[in-house]
Amino acid sequence: MNIFIIVANERASSFNAALKNAAVQVFRERGDDIQVSDLYAMGFKAVADKQDYSSLPDPDCPYQVAQNKASEIDLLRPDIKAEIDKLLWADLIIFHFPFWWFSMPAILKGWIDRVIINGPLYSKGRWYSNGVLKGKKAFITLTTGAPETAYCKTGINGYIINLLFPIQHGIIHFLGMDALDPFIVYSSSYISEKERKEKLDEYKEKLFCIEKASLTSPPNVELYDQGTWKIKS
């Protein structure tokens, strides 16, 4: 398989980084091809702004319109183009990040904002079951500060499945990809070395047989009215 790992982790010595290193090791042993975008190490530009499309003849348009225009006349910035190429190349995409403010760190959000360009990667109607990245798989590998119980259905932070829905549904499914269950290490800064080792082993085991992981497919656009995008009654 072609594996693309996107990492948004500011510390090379963190447990989040150890998980990423374990993933690279497993996929190497399996003989897969791997590309890693380590956003902090790359100094990835996080802010989607006019600078990205300053070379357009008419740059004063909404950012998503500029993405579309620039792709048509081959004016995408090299840093954006390189990431799109990895995305198109990959069979499996893994997003590795610590859970900051119930979402991803800004540098990864910026990767999403800038790399998932309007036109080539999605446009009206080319989403969910009709999405451009259909057939690919993706999942999230997450570390949290709070314990698992804080993220259960009666936990104070809210149910983790609901908190990740904007990403699972609005990014992974939206693009047409099948979503594997997220791999989550709760309280990663507070668990013991022994527990960390167990989580690393569990992660490696999951990755070794990643083909067998259960997945959810994007909603079928045929079931929705294409004017309103409400489910057909």
Next chain:
Amino acid sequence: MNIFIIVANERASSFNAALKNAAVQVFRERGDDIQVSDLYAMGFKAVADKQDYSSLPDPDCPYQVAQNKASEIDLLRPDIKAEIDKLLWADLIIFHFPFWWFSMPAILKGWIDRVIINGPLYSKGRWYSNGVLKGKKAFITLTTGAPETAYCKTGINGYIINLLFPIQHGIIHFLGMDALDPFIVYSSSYISEKERKEKLDEYKEKLFCIEKASLTSPPNVELYDQGTWKIKS
């Protein structure tokens, strides 16, 4: 009232910007004090990284630990400190942004990651009903590409209330603030000039009597077990 508006909008000519301008106008007419952080105009640094805490004696620690340490020894960067001061000054905080990938643009996520510092603004147990910003109000003013029907309970994008839950609950409530209902302009790039004017008027009306807006309070921490953060049974 002291009003703090945080705007993450890359185009000064967009409808999202018009909404922000309308808000400023209303609050001026009401005689409120206003501060605006226009993140794109400020060139706000979006990425939470080591550079923010490079002046610490021991900068190799998790970012949130560095936030806490730096605040204790008065080593916060001026750009972060200025935003914290506005937050503490404000009675009402409004987040103005276009809905990008089912969330906020990276520049605003970076503001959250960098400004809401561990220690002074939250720490273990000082959250939700026990949050540091208790008594303040906050809400989201949002523009979307897709129509309202795509964000209803049977809409393909998912129910907007669920999609905004990580922000309403995980940021506004988490910090102890009461959350007003979001103000949302759907399909903002596709509606007519007349519809835009109507939405601007509706927004101004809401803001003129903002004291009367309905709100939801954060969950009561007393109802949760403080070891597990699950609801007490």
